[in-house]
Amino acid sequence: MKNTRDVALDVIKDVLERFAFMFTETEGETLTFPAGDDPLRATIRFQGKVCGVLTVVAPKSLCQEMAANVLGMDPAEIGETAAEDALKELINIICGTLTWSLYGEREVFHLSVPVVARFDVNQAADLAIGENNIALMIENRPVVARLQLIEDPHP
């Protein structure tokens, strides 16, 4: 039986393929964000049988490409707002699919509206540690995801 991290990894890879038409190249535990390609950080909260927060960090250029893939446009035509919007929707789909995958088809989860902000690369080391942190290389650029769970919110 797969652990939480492995399920999350499978879901993230699957959603990236089906939503953004992007394929995972490698997986690893370390990452370096390219200079000059400001990362964006998206967070979404979920509440239900289990509560938690999902975070995804990706370079802006990758988010622009994601938006372009989804819309069938040239990445050069994609502005910052659309790039942020694509990342928000990505994390939204990942979270919905992940809660279903982890906790079954009967559990209801309430998802927050995703929030996107610029990410301070000095925080990157913090994202690289932890059992539920996932680092991927997509189109030669790093993507990091972190799943924080709060078990038994009402013991």
Add this chain to the structure above:
Amino acid sequence: MPYNVLIVDDSPIVRKVVEKTLRLSGTELGEVSQAGNGREALDLLKDLWVDIVFADINMPEMDGIEMVERMWQTGLLKTVPVVIVSTERSVTRIEELRAKGVRAYLNKPFTPEEIKTIIDEVLGGRS
């Protein structure tokens, strides 16, 4: 005969994707209207005739569930079918929404074939 569609989602990218996927499915579209949340959608529906509404659940100001409940209270849900387009996959949630009068449920991401099946199911295959 082309369908007039209202797409309700706080994400502009998703609204474009829904429209694009409808067109790719071969569905003939008339007027395509968009709203960023349930409240905007209800305001539009006061003056707009649509054949079908595609709505997200999770939106600021007024979510899709409250929008559907308001449409049920005013009787609008009897004449304007609503399809929920969401990332949430819970069977319990889907059953709750159908009990409130939602006609169909589409999981994101979806293909042109999946949306075409929904259109045929809800609108009777006129496209």
